[in-house]
Amino acid sequence: MEQAIVYLAAAILIGIAALGTALGFGALGGKLLESSARQPEQGPALQGKMFLMAGLLDAVPMIGVGIGMYLIFAVAPGL
Amino acid sequence: MLKYQALALVAMTLGSLSFGVVAAYSIALGACIYIAANAYFSFYAFRYRGDQMGPWITRSFSWGESGKLALAALGFALAFRLVRPLHVPLLFTGFCSMIILQWFVARRVIDAIAQQQTTSNELDKAKQAD
Numbered sequence: 001m002e003q004a005i006v007y008l009a010a011a012i013l014i015g016i017a018a019l020g021t022a023l024g025f026g027a028l029g030g031k032l033l034e035s036s037a038r039q040p041e042q043g044p045a046l047q048g049k050m051f052l053m054a055g056l057l058d059a060v061p062m063i064g065v066g067i068g069m070y071l072i073f074a075v076a077p078g079l
Numbered sequence: 080m081l082k083y084q085a086l087a088l089v090a091m092t093l094g095s096l097s098f099g100v101v102a103a104y105s106i107a108l109g110a111c112i113y114i115a116a117n118a119y120f121s122f123y124a125f126r127y128r129g130d131q132m133g134p135w136i137t138r139s140f141s142w143g144e145s146g147k148l149a150l151a152a153l154g155f156a157l158a159f160r161l162v163r164p165l166h167v168p169l170l171f172t173g174f175c176s177m178i179i180l181q182w183f184v185a186r187r188v189i190d191a192i193a194q195q196q197t198t199s200n201e202l203d204k205a206k207q208a209d
Contacts, residue, residue, distance in 0.1 A: 025144075045196060047136070051124045052185045055117065058144065059178040062116070062151045066174060069155035070167060 006076040010068040017064030024057045080184050081121070084114050087180050091173065105166040109173025112154035117181070120147040 032050045036043040092107040123143025127135045158165060 045192060048125075048192065049189055051140070052189060054124065054140075054144070055120060056178075056182055056185055058147065059113075059181065062113070062148065063171070063175065063178070065148060065152050066112075066155045066171060069152055070159055073156050073159035074167065 002079045003076050006071050006079065010071040010076075013064050013071070014068040017061035017068075021058050021061045025054065028053060028057065080181065080188070081114065081118055083184050084110070084117070084177055084180060087176070088114065088173075091176065095169070101164055101166050102169050104162075105169040106173035106176075108158050108162065108165075109170040109175075110177050112151060112158065113174050113177040115154060116147045116150040117177075119150055120144065 028050060032046055035046055088107060088110040091110065092103050095106045096103045120143040123139045123146065126139045158170060159167075
């Protein structure tokens with residue numbers, strides 16, 4: 001039973017992290033399209049900046065994935 | 080960016096050797112997981128450029144992003160499964176310190192790009208004025 005709860009917690013953790021990343025990427029991509037349409041000459045520069053920001057955006061959910069893996073592979077087998 | 084991260088990895092590992100070998104390799108492992116995932120993402124995300132490459136950019140970005148998460152998950156899973164003894168808080172410390180370092184380096188890169196653009200715009204204006 002405890003093991004199942006730990007697996008569920010890990011699933012919720014990773015799922016919510018993925019949801020947050022998806023919302024962030026949606027906002028980031030939307031703003032990129034908006035600004036590229038407004039100033040097409042800035043497009044390539046904005047794209048480079050967007051990729052840099054994307055690298056930062058998904059860094060935090062990766063911590064969630066790490067904690068999820070810890071729950072699955074280190075905590076749950078010991079229960 | 081990878082160069083700065085590799086330098087920080089070596090410095091942190093050497094610094095944490097005074098706390099013991101387990102602490103040192105736990106920090107190094109955490110940092111390596113992030114560096115490997117980030118290198119994969121950078122390779123894919125910056126592969127294509129330009130207006131004509133739209134679909135390829137989207138595809139490679141998507142591949143890079145999902146590969147990054149998968150690599151991080153795999154790295155953590157392998158570390159927790161195979162490495163014994165492992166200092167878990169220090170593993171996460173190594174991982175998070177790479178994230179913080181990336182924020183600072185990305186900030187500097189973005190500032191440098193903006194400055195470069197301002198300079199080239201000013202040069203263009205000066206050429207047009209001549």
